[in-house]
Amino acid sequence: MGTYMHSDFRSQYRDANVRKKTSGSLQRYERACKTLAGGVSSGLRRAARPYPLFFDHGHGSQIVDVDGNAYLDYTLAWGPLILGHSPEQLQGALTSQVAKGLTFGAQHDLEYEVSEKLVAAIPCADRVCYANSGTEIVQVALRLARAITGRPRFLKFEGHYHGWDDSVLVSYHPGPQQLESQTGPVPGGIGQLESRAIIAQWNDRDSVERAFAEHGAEISAIICEPMLCNSGCISPVPGFLEFLRKVTESHGALLIFDEVITGFRLGLGGAQEFYRVTPDLATYAKAVGAGTPVSVLAGKWEYMKWIAEGSVVHAGTLNGNPLCLAAANAALEYLAANGGAVYESLHRRGQRLRDGVRKILTAAGHEVTVTGEGPAFGVHFVGHPLRNYRDTLHIDKAKYADFSLAMLDEGVLLLPDGRWYTSTAHTDDDVDRTLAAVEQATA
Ligand code: PLP
Secondary structure, three states: OOOOOOOHHHHHHHHHHHHHHOHHHHHHHHHHHOOOHHHOOOHHHHHOOOOOOOEEEEEEOEEEEOOOOEEEEOOHHHOOOOOOEOOHHHHHHHHHHHHHOOOOOOOOHHHHHHHHHHHHHOOOOOEEEEEOOHHHHHHHHHHHHHHHHOOOEEEEEOOOOOOOOOOOOEOOOOOHHHHHHOOOOOEOOOOOOOOOEEEEOOOOHHHHHHHHHHHHHHEEEEEEOOOEHHHOOEOOOOOHHHHHHHHHHHHOOEEEEEOOOOEOOOEOOHHHHHOOOOOOEEEEOOHHHOOOOOEEEEEOHHHHHHHHOOOOOOOOOOOOOHHHHHHHHHHHHHHHHHHHOHHHHHHHHHHHHHHHHHHHHHHOOOOOEEEEEOOEEEEEOOOOOOOOHHHHOOOOHHHHHHHHHHHHHOOEEOOOOOEEEOOOOOOHHHHHHHHHHHHHHHO
16 A cells, blocks of 8 residues: 555556555455454465455456456466366366265265376376365475485475475575575575575576585485476476486485476476476476365375375375365366367467567567466566576566556456466457557556
8 A cells, every 4th residue: 555656557547546446345455454364365465556456256267356347367366277267167066066065084986086187197197195285285295205215305496485384485585685694595484493495596507416416415305396487487498307307316316396386287287298307296286176275296106105005194184175176177177178188279378468468568668578388477577588586686576566557457467476377268359358458558
């Protein structure tokens, strides 16, 4: 709240417009703040401008707020809605499961029906197991890696996000001063236990080799987002994932792809299929449930047998609950139809959108770098390519905040960090309307 210094994209005019038409959201936000800590259910949602909006319903590519404003949605609930909002493909499966039972805490048919689909789709999967969130399932993967290797630590990359557990919420978005003053992992906030992570730089082989030279005997695994979606949607440079595959093999460590975002988004087989590098373990938690809270660890039998035999503990009251698995089952069936043909149009439309956005912004005189792929890409006000988190520190984030406010006023909902997600529900007409909105925002 308050006034803004930046005049790009006529931000004061846009701010006034958006406030005028979203007064119902502001009222609700103020009411929620009185009983709900921060007025939101996840800390990151507080960053929204001019204040967090309240939504009433969504259908396909559109979401509608409590004041009746409809937006073309490229946030997709921070990624899960690969089929768009309230997809028809899932409605029947969910309502019939509601009538049959919400959860059993015991075995049912959907568990193996979904695991069969997952094993068929994911290159590294001989077996899978379920949990409820990405944060949880990453912890299962890291515990498994420690058990298998007998080593206590893991390597993660600066800027990569693997959930909010103390062990992994380090060196995620450290500020320039923290980077100068702190050596070792930088905690995301106070109150965190010390992490055993070893930090390296994305797309930088030397930093990985140095880490293994110094700590090789302690490193159980490398974990990474195979496309760095949480810091700029930065793709791996050619050969980098192959290098990670080799270096882990030669040091007896595991390679874990955190596919919470890329899974069932870059393709049916996720990033490992898209980049043709197969990790030992992979984690999933967004598109796999198409909007329901389910997460998955997939891995080779030689590793997953430790969970199968029970020596590595994996538990959870709501794991594999039938409601989420009914959604996952219907979503996976839709996505896998005709050999995953739907991904071709997902990439093609996303590509047209990202090219169009870049062209319009560039023609309007802005320095823009676009990263990522059609189904998940980043738009950044910066004049050089991005290789890793440190490069993202040069992005003009205040300018992007002004741009996304102007887009909101034009009826397009964007995430605050430059990330755009597309769904199978977005149409060519949606792309045209979005590009027209970008024209208006830059006018
Ligand atoms: N890993 C990645 C790559 C993520 O993007 C996220 C969440 O955004 C997580 C893990 C944590 O997942 P969750 O928010 O479901 O705990």
